[in-house]
Each structure stands twice: as structure tokens, then as C-alpha cells.
Amino acid sequence: MSELQQQIISELGVRPTINAAEEITRRVDFLANYLRSTGARGLVLGISGGQDSSLAGRLSQLAVEKLRAEGVDAHFTAMRLPYGVQHDEDDAQLALEFIRPDRSVVLNIRGGVDGVADAFREGTEEPLSDFNKGNIKARVRMIAQYAVGGADGYLVVGTDHAAEAITGFYTKFGDGGADVLPLSGLSKRQGAALLRELDAPARLYEKAPTADLLDEVPGQTDESSLGVRYTEIDDYLEGHEVDADVAAALEARFLLTRHKRALPVTPDDTWWVAG
Numbered sequence: 335m336s337e338l339q340q341q342i343i344s345e346l347g348v349r350p351t352i353n354a355a356e357e358i359t360r361r362v363d364f365l366a367n368y369l370r371s372t373g374a375r376g377l378v379l380g381i382s383g384g385q386d387s388s389l390a391g392r393l394s395q396l397a398v399e400k401l402r403a404e405g406v407d408a409h410f411t412a413m414r415l416p417y418g419v420q421h422d423e424d425d426a427q428l429a430l431e432f433i434r435p436d437r438s439v440v441l442n443i444r445g446g447v448d449g450v451a452d453a454f455r456e457g458t459e460e461p462l463s464d465f466n467k468g469n470i471k472a473r474v475r476m477i478a479q480y481a482v483g484g485a486d487g488y489l490v491v492g493t494d495h496a497a498e499a500i501t502g503f504y505t506k507f508g509d510g511g512a513d514v515l516p517l518s519g520l521s522k523r524q525g526a527a528l529l530r531e532l533d534a535p536a537r538l539y540e541k542a543p544t545a546d547l548l549d550e551v552p553g554q555t556d557e558s559s560l561g562v563r564y565t566e567i568d569d570y571l572e573g574h575e576v577d578a579d580v581a582a583a584l585e586a587r588f589l590l591t592r593h594k595r596a597l598p599v600t601p602d603d604t605w606w607v608a609g
């Protein structure tokens with residue numbers, strides 16, 4: 335294994351092998367302990383119908399139930415955040431049935447996103463690309479979660495994990511903007527193993543991962559935008575040998591997206607100096 339591969343695995347906190355039941359307990363305990371120590375009143379998270387929010391949502395619900403069993407008042411709010419009508423709404427409903435959240439709120443982000451998009455065109459007199467609009471959708475979802483969570487004194491849960499963090503495949507201050515990251519350090523297949531252990535419907539972890547941010551390509555798979563397969567990303571993260579081309583692509587993206595995994599850069603920071 336190259337020195338850089340070792341460094342990436344260690345920086346992202348990946349464990350090459352896991353025990354799914356132990357990982358569930360460790361991550362639920364983390365959420366419960368953190369809530370208890372901060373005095374925050376609960377957790378909030380957008381539920382898309384994809385693997386990551388299904389897992390993070392269920393862990394969040396289990397954490398607040400654990401706290402309530404100990405006499406601490408804590409609750410979980412699941413948010414549906416469609417842009418208009420979501421083409422795979424049935425998957426989102428399946429995820430909600432699996433998570434069984436204390437409360438479920440629907441907030442359509444269309445008005446917010448279109449408002450920013452219209453103002454962009456008016457203010458700059460330039461067209462807004464579908465890609466840029468996609469990042470606005472992710473950021474409006476972040477705003478919606480902080481608004482609903484903030485009203486109740488809840489913390490915002492993020493779904494970032496090692497297989498996304500390595501390529502920076504999330505919107506900075508969009509879905510990357512959160513207070514707690516219960517899936518941190520997991521590869522994509524490890525996340526699927528946790529869902530299987532939790533008896534989730536197979537559809538939720540067998541479905542092709544999608545950011546689903548583009549109007550022009552609804553449901554575009556992550557693998558087709560990234561040009562790398564999750565099995566390859568997972569193999570790399572779990573310390574296996576992968577094709578030299580794949581390793582080079584992952585390492586280039588890792589280095590290019592370091593700014594996303596750090597706090598905003600200041601004059602006293604030096605992590606960027608070597609390149």
C-alpha cells in the first residue's frame with residue numbers, strides 16, 4: 335500500500351473490517367452521548383430515499399429512543415425535502431417507514447431554489463448552469479434543516495462518510511454543512527452492512543447511489559458522475575490494491591478537495607502550502 339493510501343485511510347478513520355452490530359452501538363451511543371453532553375433537544379435530518387440518510391436517520395431515531403429510556407427528553411425530526419415532485423418518492427416513503435421517526439416534516443425546496451436561481455439570472459444577467467443550480471438545491475436543503483432544527487433546539491445530522499469524503503463528493507456548506515456525522519469513517523459497503531444488520535428493506539441499500547441534483551439528468555448515479563465505482567472506492571479505503579488508474583483518480587480528487595474537509599482557510603493555516 336502506498337504512503338498516501340495509508341494516510342488517506344488514517345485521515346478518514348476507516349477500519350478495514352468492522353462488526354456491524356458493534357458499529358451500530360458505537361454510533362448510536364456517540365449520538366446519544368453528544369446530545370446529552372450538549373443539552374441539545376434532538377436531531378434533524380433530510381431523508382432522500384437513498385442509503386446514507388436511511389442509515390443516519392435510523393441511527394438518529396435509535397439514539398433519541400435510548401436517551402428517552404434514560405429519562406432524557408430528546409426527539410428526531412425527519413425531513414422530506416423534494417424539489418417539486420421527487421421521481422423516487424416511493425423510496426423516500428419506504429425509508430421513512432423503516433426509520434419510524436418521532437416526527438416527519440415535508441418542506442418543498444422548489445420556491446427557495448427557484449428564488450435564488452431567478453435572482454442570480456437577474457443580478458448577473460447570465461444563465462445559471464444546471465450543475466450550479468444542483469449545488470443551490472443542496473444548500474437550500476441545509477438551510478431548511480437548520481431552520482426546522484433551530485426552531486426546536488435540535489442538531490443537524492450529516493450523512494458524509496469515507497466513500498464520499500475521499501472524493502469530496504458533496505456540496506460544500508450544502509449537504510456538507512452539518513453538526514454531527516454519525517457515518518464518518520464508513521465505506522459505502524460498510525454502510526450497507528449496517529442497514530442489513532438493522533433489517534432495512536434491501537431496496538434502500540441495493541439502490542444505485544444518486545445525488546439527484548440535476549434537472550436535466552434526474553437520478554444520475556454517483557458512479558457515472560465520478561467515473562469510479564463504489565466497489566473500487568471501498569477497496570481502496572479498506573486497504574486493498576486497486577487499478578493504478580483508479581488509485582490515481584481517487585488521490586487526485588482527495589488532494590483537490592482538501593479544502594472541503596477543513597475549516598475555512600486562515601492566514602495561520604499551513605496545510606495547503608506544500609500543494
Ligand SMILES: Nc1ncnc2c1ncn2[C@@H]1O[C@H](COP(=O)(O)OP(=O)(O)OC[C@H]2O[C@@H]([n+]3cccc(C(=O)O)c3)[C@H](O)[C@@H]2O)[C@@H](O)[C@H]1O
Nearest residue numbers: 469472502503504505506508509544545546547556559593
Ligand atoms: N482550493 C480551494 N480552497 C478553498 N475553497 C475552494 C477551493 N477550491 C474550490 N473552493 C470553493 O469550493 C467551491 C466548490 O465546491 P462545491 O460548491 O461543493 O462544488 P463542487 O465540488 O464543484 O460540486 C459539488 C459536487 O458534489 C456532488 N454532490 C453534491 C451534493 C450531494 C452529492 C451526493 O452524493 O448526494 C454530491 C455534485 O454532484 C458535484 O459533483 C468553489 O466554488 C469555491 O467556493
Ligand SMILES: Nc1ncnc2c1ncn2[C@@H]1O[C@H](COP(=O)(O)OP(=O)(O)OP(=O)(O)O)[C@@H](O)[C@H]1O
Nearest residue numbers: 380381382384385386387415416493509543544545
Ligand atoms: N430529496 C431529498 N429529500 C431530503 N433530503 C435529501 C434529499 N436529497 C438529498 N438529501 C439530503 O442530502 C444528503 C446527501 O445526499 P446523498 O445522495 O449523498 O445521500 P443519500 O441520498 O441518503 O444516499 P445515496 O448516496 O446512497 O444516494 C442525504 O443523505 C439527505 O440527508
Ligand SMILES: [Mg+2]
Nearest residue numbers: 382384544545
Ligand atoms: Mg442520494
